[in-house]
Amino acid sequence: MDVLETKQAMLDKSLGWRKDGLRIGFVPTMGALHEGHLELIREARRRADRVVVSIFVNPTQFDRASDLDTYPRTFEADRKSAASAGADAIFLPSPAEVYPEGYQTYVDVEEVTQTLCGATRPGHFRGVATVVLKLFNMVRPDVACFGWKDAQQCILVSRMVEDLNVPVEIVGVEIVREPDGLAMSSRNLNLTPEHRVIAPQLQKGLRALADAAERGERDAATLLQLARSLIEAQPEFRIDYLEMVSRRTLQPIRTLEPGNTLVAVAAFLGDVRLIDNVRL
Numbered sequence: 001m002d003v004l005e006t007k008q009a010m011l012d013k014s015l016g017w018r019k020d021g022l023r024i025g026f027v028p029t030m031g032a033l034h035e036g037h038l039e040l041i042r043e044a045r046r047r048a049d050r051v052v053v054s055i056f057v058n059p060t061q062f063d064r065a066s067d068l069d070t071y072p073r074t075f076e077a078d079r080k081s082a083a084s085a086g087a088d089a090i091f092l093p094s095p096a097e098v099y100p101e102g103y104q105t106y107v108d109v110e111e112v113t114q115t116l117c118g119a120t121r122p123g124h125f126r127g128v129a130t131v132v133l134k135l136f137n138m139v140r141p142d143v144a145c146f147g148w149k150d151a152q153q154c155i156l157v158s159r160m161v162e163d164l165n166v167p168v169e170i171v172g173v174e175i176v177r178e179p180d181g182l183a184m185s186s187r188n189l190n191l192t193p194e195h196r197v198i199a200p201q202l203q204k205g206l207r208a209l210a211d212a213a214e215r216g217e218r219d220a221a222t223l224l225q226l227a228r229s230l231i232e233a234q235p236e237f238r239i240d241y242l243e244m245v246s247r248r249t250l251q252p253i254r255t256l257e258p259g260n261t262l263v264a265v266a267a268f269l270g271d272v273r274l275i276d277n278v279r280l
């Protein structure tokens with residue numbers, strides 16, 4: 001498996017594959033790969049002849065310097081697990097390679113970035129949209145896989161690709177969870193052992209909400225209160241947001257719309273911010 005550190009080397013590799021008529025799949029990540037990332041790589045493998053995984057801890061999407069500093073970096077393990085899941089190349093650019101001196105162009109996706117993580121993490125999605133478009137231009141994939149774990153990110157990338165006529169197919173991949181239900185995340189490595197034990201309560205709250213919806217409850221306030229009370233049964237949780245929104249606009253809705261509803265939560269345990277969601 002190749003490890004490419006410059007955009008020129010990445011582009012040369014991609015253009016060579018394209019000349020041979022090969023279809024390129026792409027999985028953008030920030031590294032510290034876990035089973036969730038590997039599932040994305042396997043999905044890309046099923047849809048393409050060659051798979052590129054990028055590992056880039058993108059400074060422009062971090063709103064807290066401490067989060068950027070403590071973000072786990074585990075390259076040697078990542079290289080092995082990416083290869084075993086079927087990656088053909090890792091694109092590993094430095095921050096200066098992606099944002100050279102004089103850099104000044106950013107992508108803003110407007111409506112769908114105003115709520116949820118966009119409301120509490122200023123500039124985060126501007127950094128995400130910008131780096132994803134830049135990576136698409138450096139990797140030139142035919143298809144790119146994103147996890148539903150970051151539902152708002154999936155939705156904004158699809159919006160951007162459609163709005164800016166980017167010739168890439170976007171595929172959403174289901175959330176991969178630990179056996180106790182906690183959504184896998186690189187940030188889970190930063191949880192204290194005590195917080196790791198109570199972290200699955202986040203998903204228990206969402207599951208109870210989904211069960212109540214299944215039984216016919218449609219009122220957003222009632223459903224959200226049910227989830228909130230279960231999450232807050234663990235007083236260590238500080239909920240950042242817990243909302244029911246339209247999947248098309250990501251604006252809040254007062255009544256569940258089957259097939260168009262996203263319930264998303266973000267909560268802190270200590271300094272670690274966890275997110276999870278359910279689509280109904």
Ligand code: AMP
Pocket residue numbers: 028029030031036037039040145146147148149150173174175176177183184185186
């Ligand atoms: P990250 O490295 O956190 O930026 O994530 C890279 C990609 O992996 C994103 O598309 C995430 O949505 C996806 N991802 C992260 N965790 C999971 C998970 N538990 N299940 C599915 N996809 C995930």
